[in-house]
Structures are given as structure tokens and as C-alpha cells.
């Protein structure tokens with residue numbers, strides 16, 4: 001790692017978890033010895049390579065203070081309406097501290113099963129790149145429906161070059177901030193950070209990651225995440 005450049009982390013955690021259908025935002029559901037959010041934060045707060053971790057919370061969040069997390073590397077800022085709005089706000093806040101050439105890793109709070117090995121694999125891929133993301137090759141046969149509501153097959157999609165984008169996704173602070181700003185101004189759909197960088201013409205590396213780096217989205221994902229973490233500790 002370059003000694004001059006710093007490495008930062010942004011954790012978007014301002015969602016409400018509609019698809020989880022829980023009594024609280026899903027990042028506050030219990031997992032392992034804490035909550036989903038605490039498991040995710042610990043991955044980065046315990047790693048000395050990172051200068052700071054910026055957590056993005058909903059302005060209406062009423063759960064985080066109850067976690068009593070005290071860490072000098074942890075900073076808090078407000079999220080926005082969509083994930084991309086949260087990340088852009090985080091980048092604007094981070095730019096007070098970070099240089100534009102520093103690296104920033106954006107990682108979903110809802111992905112607590114990220115392994116230290118995959119995190120290091122992503123960091124090792126960054127030099128000489130415009131950025132990189134963890135991703136998993138598609139292993140299922142992919143069907144395209146006739147329309148968004150139909151449960152009828154239109155065609156089978158060639159999966160040989162298809163990947164599932166995971167997180168962290170890592171880019172230069174200044175380039176990601178400008179690319180996200182431009183994408184949102186052009187009303188480009190941005191469901192991950194790489195989408196904005198691609199739209200801006202950057203070449204983003206795919207780094208093959210573990211398929212158990214799951215995003216906890218629906219109720220059944222929580223049991224799976226519990227098993228993954230228990231298995232890793234056994």
C-alpha cells in the first residue's frame with residue numbers, strides 16, 4: 001500500500017429495510033454477538049489500514065446511539081433518499097478530511113459477512129487501476145422475463161460474462177464524488193457506485209469474491225448470515 005495515500009471507508013446505513021419486513025431497520029437486527037451493523041463496522045474499525053470510517057445514518061435514526069459504539073476512527077453523517085444520495089453526501093463530508101487521490105471503499109452495512117481475505121484482495125487490486133469491486137461470477141442459468149411483471153420466460157441470457165456486483169467498491173475520493181454527481185445530474189440509475197464510474201468512462205476491475213458475502217435483504221438471509229459467521233468462527 002502507498003504510505004502517502006490514505007484509505008477511507010464509507011458505510012451506507014441509512015436504509016429502512018422494507019424488504020426485511022422487520023420491526024426496525026434491518027441493520028439493527030441481531031447477528032452473532034451484536035447487530036448486523038456492528039458486525040460490519042468491526043471489519044473496518046479493527047483494520048489499521050483505514051484512516052477513518054464514515055457511517056451514513058438516516059436523519060431519523062433512533063437506534064444507533066443505543067449501540068454505544070465508541071471508536072476514534074468512526075465518523076457519522078446523514079444519508080439521503082436513495083443509497084446513491086447517501087454515498088454522495090458521505091463523499092462530500094469525507095472530502096473535508098480526505099485528499100481527492102485517497103482511496104475510498106464503499107461497503108453496504110447490510111453485508112456483514114465480508115471476509116478479511118476478500119477485503120485484502122480488493123485492496124491489493126487497486127494500484128494502477130481506476131478502481132475495483134468485489135464481484136461473484138453468476139453460477140445459475142439466467143432467464144429474462146417477457147416484462148417486469150410477467151413470470152414467463154422470454155429468453156435465456158448467456159451467463160459466461162455475467163457477475164453479481166458485491167461490495168466493497170473502491171475508487172479515488174475525488175473521481176467517485178464527481179462521477180456520482182454527474183450521474184445523478186444526468187438522472188442515470190445508480191444502484192451501485194461502479195455504475196457511476198462506468199458512466200463517467202472509467203475502467204473498473206472485477207475482483208472475484210466469496211459468494212457468502214451476502215447482502216442481508218430478506219428474512220431468509222438473516223439465518224444464512226448467522227450460519228456463515230458461526231461456520232467461520234468454528
Ligand SMILES: Nc1ccn([C@@H]2O[C@H](COP(=O)(O)OP(=O)(O)OP(=O)(O)O)[C@@H](O)[C@H]2O)c(=O)n1
Nearest residue numbers: 012013014015016017018019081082083109110
Ligand atoms: N437511502 C438509503 C438506502 C439504502 N442505504 C444503505 O445501502 C445499503 C444497501 O441497500 P439495501 O440493501 O437496499 O437496504 P435498504 O434500502 O434498507 O433495503 P430495502 O430496499 O429493502 O428498504 C444498506 O446498508 C442500506 O442501509 C442507504 O445508506 N441509504
Ligand SMILES: C[C@](O)(CO)[C@H](O)COP(=O)(O)O
Nearest residue numbers: 083108165166167191192215
Ligand atoms: C451496492 C449493491 O449491494 C451491489 O450489488 C446493490 O446494488 C445494492 O442494491 P440495493 O437495492 O440498494 O440493496
